[in-house]
Amino acid sequence: MITAIVFVHAETARIPEVxxxxxxxxxxxxxxxxxxxxxxxxxxxxxxxxxIADIVSDRLNKVPGVVDTETHIAFRTQSKHDLEAAxxxxxxx
Numbered sequence: 001m002i003t004a005i006v007f008v009h010a011e012t013a014r015i016p017e018v019x020x021x022x023x024x025x026x027x028x029x030x031x032x033x034x035x036x037x038x039x040x041x042x043x044x045x046x047x048x049x050x051x052i053a054d055i056v057s058d059r060l061n062k063v064p065g066v067v068d069t070e071t072h073i074a075f076r077t078q079s080k081h082d083l084e085a086a087x088x089x090x091x092x093x
Contacts, residue, residue, distance in 0.1 A: 003074040008040040014065035021063045027055040
């Protein structure tokens with residue numbers, strides 16, 4: 001599974017509607033409204049790079065109110081859950 005992290009700049013007055021429309025796109029797993037220089041962070045998950053391209057370029061970028069996007073492909077994923085599992089090997093309660 002490939003994960004892409006997409007930074008989205010949206011028209012300020014339309015951020016809630018843009019977030020909702022993006023969340024409805026197949027392949028989008030999460031949408032976060034954030035503070036700072038970007039408006040939304042979107043997590044996209046797909047099996048192949050061409051699916052990521054389709055989701056971001058052909059659908060997400062065409063949502064009315066999206067001004068600009070910047071896409072980052074994740075190389076590795078680490079989560080608190082993964083780290084807890086790794087460190088608990090051999091440990092018994």
